């Protein structure tokens with residue numbers, strides 16, 4: 001008898017190529033947040049891009065929803081090990097907010113209502129790889145999943161997809177965000193299993 | 200961070216569907232109360248499944264304790280709770296999570312709010328505090344369905360005068376109970392919250408719906424959201 005978890009059979013092994021290493025597929029939508037869920041109304045919501053020189057540009061909810069919208073179907077991967085396939089969202093690609101911004105920055109720090117932050121290379125937010133989303137499976141995004149609007153960067157672990165998004169700061173030098181400064185990986189590529197420092 | 204093989208050395212029932220599991224973990228680096236591990240199971244054909252489980256006890260050399268609630272039909276929890284043989288190994292990676300932790304030097308008093316199996320990491324905090332000399336107090340509000348669903352009776356009744364444990368029943372209370380069964384509400388939180396300082400930490404752990412509800416109540420009561428740390432189990 002194998003002495004490592006003997007008798008464990010597990011579930012079907014389907015979808016293997018869509019599942020990053022160490023993840024399992026789920027139909028539910030678990031929640032990972034460090035604190036209570038902030039309540040942000042769409043009247044109060046704004047999204048501000050700040051460059052490395054301190055120049056800012058701000059969009060209200062109305063202005064954001066007036067930008068060209070995209071339907072998005074993506075697999076998402078949480079560092080707590082679940083993955084969810086074909087999640088459907090609506091929102092605005094980050095390119096729309098960044099196209100007129102003059103910057104030399106290589107990195108971005110996204111910030112949330114409630115104080116959460118996360119960092120990533122700026123290029124990971126461009127070329128249709130990241131969005132501000134406000135609709136999930138046809139309904140307004142619920143507060144526990146980041147409503148009224150969150151960042152969606154599906155090619156990185158989901159903690160990078162900051163909920164309750166309020167701004168993006170462009171920086172020359174990388175600055176660790178909330179989880180990144182207390183042990184989570186700086187980049188967080190699920191396909192390379194970059195969960196924690198040193199992975 | 201490496202995967203390490205740990206050996207199941209003890210299994211105790213906490214409730215009809217919950218187990219304490221103690222593993223021998225050679226080379227375990229220690230951990231802070233509140234942290235968790237990832238547990239990895241491997242089937243004969245190499246298929247693997249991983250889930251997170253909180254550490255139920257403060258660091259204790261090369262021994263780690265988990266608390267597992269069986270989720271019916273679940274891939275991992277029923278196996279860990281009842282099928283993994285004593286003396287067999289699983290792999291763990293950790294300790295993980297540096298946010299939902301209590302550090303002995305942190306300001307007190309502290310309020311812990313647990314829903315169901317969410318009591319596991321909070322039990323580690325209470326047990327860690329029990330070992331300290333600090334005069335600070337720990338309050339635990341622990342929501343369970345019925346008296347049969349209470350975990351860690353021994354540790355919760357540790358006789359420590361600094362500890363105040365209140366069990367809240369959602370479906371059915373004990374015969375002598377004075378509070379009508381029901382979900383945690385404002386009236387359950389008012390008293391404990393009034394004994395806190397503005398900066399006192401509050402730890403809330405349990406199923407997502409429970410954590411959302413308690414987090415909302417606490418912020419509506421005017422507690423600074425920055426003092427509330429949460430862990431959602433699913």
Ligand SMILES: Cc1cc2nc3c(=O)[nH]c(=O)nc-3n(C[C@H](O)[C@H](O)[C@H](O)COP(=O)(O)OP(=O)(O)OC[C@H]3O[C@@H](n4cnc5c(N)ncnc54)[C@H](O)[C@@H]3O)c2cc1C
Pocket residue numbers: 026027028080235250251252253254266267268269270271272273274275276277316319320406430431432433
């Ligand atoms: C940081 C962290 C710490 C955790 N600590 C503990 C712990 O100390 N003790 C513990 O028992 N669990 C803990 N959990 C939950 C644990 O990781 C698993 O999610 C749980 O054991 C179910 O896994 P499973 O493989 O048995 O079920 P799965 O096969 O994953 O799921 C089976 C079905 O149950 C649903 N489900 C999954 N999880 C839950 C849940 N928690 N409650 C209700 N329904 C669920 C799923 O949506 C699915 O429909 C923790 C989770 C996290 C993220």
